[in-house]
Amino acid sequence: METEEKNFNDLRQKFTCKCGCGRNNTTDDFLSKISFAQTITGIDYPITSGCRCPQHNVEVEGSQDSPSLYGAHADIANETPFNCFLIIKGLLMAGLERFRIYPHHIHVDQHPTYPIPSFVWANYPPKIKKEV
Numbered sequence: 001m002e003t004e005e006k007n008f009n010d011l012r013q014k015f016t017c018k019c020g021c022g023r024n025n026t027t028d029d030f031l032s033k034i035s036f037a038q039t040i041t042g043i044d045y046p047i048t049s050g051c052r053c054p055q056h057n058v059e060v061e062g063s064q065d066s067p068s069l070y071g072a073h074a075d076i077a078n079e080t081p082f083n084c085f086l087i088i089k090g091l092l093m094a095g096l097e098r099f100r101i102y103p104h105h106i107h108v109d110q111h112p113t114y115p116i117p118s119f120v121w122a123n124y125p126p127k128i129k130k131e132v
């Protein structure tokens with residue numbers, strides 16, 4: 001049980017805002033789904049973006065009402081086609097239903113205002129600023 005809790009907390013850390021402000025309002029529900037997806041596919045999801053504070057969201061040119069502001073968003077690096085398949089399979093099995101597929105990452109969210117399932121190819125236009 002202690003290990004499970006530690007793993008959950010380690011996963012949560014990956015969702016902290018990348019600007020250094022420390023913001024991390026990731027919901028337990030969203031985090032549980034990511035954790036479940038990792039468990040059933042047997043791979044660690046490389047989280048490249050989770051929460052963003054409003055200022056950082058502007059800096060990386062996120063949408064004005066980005067789900068990253070609500071703690072229900074992940075960008076996951078998509079390194080190989082097989083990896084992409086496993087990541088999406090796990091997320092779907094975990095009950096997540098909102099996807100944007102970029103050339104190098106998968107965006108998944110549970111937007112509180114737009115709960116409608118979607119699956120969008122989003123390789124347009126390439127983002128100029130890259131999140132670190």
Ligand SMILES: [Zn+2]
Nearest residue numbers: 017019021053
């Ligand atoms: Zn921040």
